[in-house]
Amino acid sequence: MCFRQFYSNIRLKCLQQQDDESVELVNRVSLNDNQHDRSLHAGSTVSSQDGFRNRFKLTYNIQLPSEHTYLGRLERVDSLELFEPGSIQHIPVTGHHSIVYPGETIPLILTNSLLDVDGRHESSRIGLVFWEYPYRQRIFGVVCQVRGKDVRDSIIVLKTVAQQRFELVPQQDGSLTRSVRREDRAHYYAQVKILPEILLPDPLTSFCASNMVKISHLNRNRLLAAQSSVWPKFVYDQYGSNDILCKVGRFLAFLQIESVPTADPVMLSFWLARNIPLSDSDRKELFFSNSVLTRMLLVNNILDDTCAFCCKKCDCRIANYTDMFAMSKQGVSISYCNPSGFVHETLTVYRTVEKTTRTTSKPSTDFSWFPGYSWQIAICNRCNNHIGWKYIATKRSNKPKKFYGLCGKSIRVASNRKLPDSEQNPLAKTDGSIVITQPPVQ
Known part of the structure; x- marks a missing residue:
C-alpha cells in the first residue's frame, strides 16, 4: 500500500471505553483516486498529523533511553573536529556485526583498553568495521567519537557517537589491519580513508537569477527557471527534495516526533536510514552511497511501501x-x-x-x-x-x-x-x- 495513501488519508476514530488498555483506534482508508488527490492538500496533512498526536499520549521521558544510564557514571570526553574527507587516518578498530550510520549513539563494553593506541597516548576515536558487509571486495566502517568512558578492572565502558564513514586501506604488507600484543592481549589498528558526503545543489539553481536563488524553492520560481532549461519542471522535481520532505513529515507525524531531528541534509539522510525499516540490501545501498541525493531518492522509494x-x-x-x-x-x-x-x-x-x-x-x-x-x-x-x-x-x-x-x-x-x-x-x-x-x- 502506498505510503502517501496510508498516511495522508488516515482518519482516526477513537472508541472510548472504560478500560484505557482496551481503547481501540480504527482507521478506514479509501483507495479511490479522488480521495487520494484530496489527501495531497495541506489541510488534510495538518489534520492527519493532529490525529496522530491524539491517538496515544506518551508520558514517558524519551530523553532517558538516549542517555544510556545503565552504563553507569562515565567520564565526559570533549568532542574533536571531524577528519578531512579523503584523508588517510590511523585509528584503533574493532569489528561490529551490523551497519551503523553517522549520527547514531553506540554504547560499547570492551574487554581491553583498545583506545591505548601505542602505549604512549590515548585516542578518543574508534573505528567500527563491518566485516560481515563487504561491498565490491572492499571493507567499510564508521569512525566513532568517544563522548564518555570509564575503565573498570579489565574492561572499558564507552559511549560513542558515529561520525564519518570510511573504507579500509591496505597497509604496506597488504593486510587491512595491524595487531599489536600488549599485556597478552591483541589490539588492532587500521589505515582508513574518510569517505566524502556529496551534497548537490538544486539543478534549477543555475537557471535562476541571483536575486531568485534564495527563494528558488518556491514553486512559481522553479517553474520559471524550468522554462529556461531544456527539460520540463517535472523532470527536475524527480531529483528534488520537496516531495521527499513531505513524506518525511508524515512519517515523523506517524512516529509522534514533532519536527525533523536535524536541519543538516547529510545527517537527515542517515537518520532516515536508521529509522525506516530496511532490508539488508537496502541498508548496504544507503550506507555505501556517497551522494546525499541518491540516499534521499532511495528513501523516497522505500517510503512508498509498508x-x-x-x-x-x-x-x-x-x-x-x-x-x-x-x-x-x-x-x-x-x-x-x-x-x-x-x-x-x-x-x-x-x-x-x-x-x-x-x-x-x-x-x-x-x-x-x-x-x-x-x-x-x-x-x-x-x-x-x-x-x-x-x-x-x-x-x-x-x-x-x-x-x-x-x-x-x-x-x-x-x-x-x-x-x-x-x-x-x-x-x-x-x-x-x-x-x-x-x-x-x-
Missing part, C-alpha cells in the same frame, strides 16, 4: 508496520549494550502479532535500557528463536504500560509487495477499503 517484521529463523510474521513507534528521542531503532558487551539494535513496537511470541524469564529491572521499565526475554512461538524483549512499566505514570523491543539480529524486514497475497493485508476488505486497527492506548 512492511512487516518477520522472524529470521522461521519467517513468522512477528509485528506490523503500524505498531512501530519511537520510545527514544533518537527514533524507533536504537543500539543498546548488554552486560556482556554485545550491542543490540532494538526496534520498538507497541505490540506483536497475537500468539507469535512468549516470554521466558521473570521481569527484571537490572541493566534496563528503558529506566522505569522491567524487561523479560521474548522468543518466537514457532521456532523458539530469541526475538527481543517485552517491557512493562514499573511506574503507574509511565505510558505505554508495555511494549516490545525487537532485536535487529533476529528479525528481517519484509516488504508487503513481496509477501503472499494472503499476508499483504489481512484486514483488507472486498469493497476496496482497508481497516487498520491501531495499538490500544496504554
Whole structure:
C-alpha cells in the first residue's frame, strides 16, 4: 500500500471505553483516486498529523533511553573536529556485526583498553568495521567519537557517537589491519580513508537569477527557471527534495516526533536510514552511497511501501508496520549494550502479532535500557528463536504500560509487495477499503 495513501488519508476514530488498555483506534482508508488527490492538500496533512498526536499520549521521558544510564557514571570526553574527507587516518578498530550510520549513539563494553593506541597516548576515536558487509571486495566502517568512558578492572565502558564513514586501506604488507600484543592481549589498528558526503545543489539553481536563488524553492520560481532549461519542471522535481520532505513529515507525524531531528541534509539522510525499516540490501545501498541525493531518492522509494517484521529463523510474521513507534528521542531503532558487551539494535513496537511470541524469564529491572521499565526475554512461538524483549512499566505514570523491543539480529524486514497475497493485508476488505486497527492506548 502506498505510503502517501496510508498516511495522508488516515482518519482516526477513537472508541472510548472504560478500560484505557482496551481503547481501540480504527482507521478506514479509501483507495479511490479522488480521495487520494484530496489527501495531497495541506489541510488534510495538518489534520492527519493532529490525529496522530491524539491517538496515544506518551508520558514517558524519551530523553532517558538516549542517555544510556545503565552504563553507569562515565567520564565526559570533549568532542574533536571531524577528519578531512579523503584523508588517510590511523585509528584503533574493532569489528561490529551490523551497519551503523553517522549520527547514531553506540554504547560499547570492551574487554581491553583498545583506545591505548601505542602505549604512549590515548585516542578518543574508534573505528567500527563491518566485516560481515563487504561491498565490491572492499571493507567499510564508521569512525566513532568517544563522548564518555570509564575503565573498570579489565574492561572499558564507552559511549560513542558515529561520525564519518570510511573504507579500509591496505597497509604496506597488504593486510587491512595491524595487531599489536600488549599485556597478552591483541589490539588492532587500521589505515582508513574518510569517505566524502556529496551534497548537490538544486539543478534549477543555475537557471535562476541571483536575486531568485534564495527563494528558488518556491514553486512559481522553479517553474520559471524550468522554462529556461531544456527539460520540463517535472523532470527536475524527480531529483528534488520537496516531495521527499513531505513524506518525511508524515512519517515523523506517524512516529509522534514533532519536527525533523536535524536541519543538516547529510545527517537527515542517515537518520532516515536508521529509522525506516530496511532490508539488508537496502541498508548496504544507503550506507555505501556517497551522494546525499541518491540516499534521499532511495528513501523516497522505500517510503512508498509498508512492511512487516518477520522472524529470521522461521519467517513468522512477528509485528506490523503500524505498531512501530519511537520510545527514544533518537527514533524507533536504537543500539543498546548488554552486560556482556554485545550491542543490540532494538526496534520498538507497541505490540506483536497475537500468539507469535512468549516470554521466558521473570521481569527484571537490572541493566534496563528503558529506566522505569522491567524487561523479560521474548522468543518466537514457532521456532523458539530469541526475538527481543517485552517491557512493562514499573511506574503507574509511565505510558505505554508495555511494549516490545525487537532485536535487529533476529528479525528481517519484509516488504508487503513481496509477501503472499494472503499476508499483504489481512484486514483488507472486498469493497476496496482497508481497516487498520491501531495499538490500544496504554
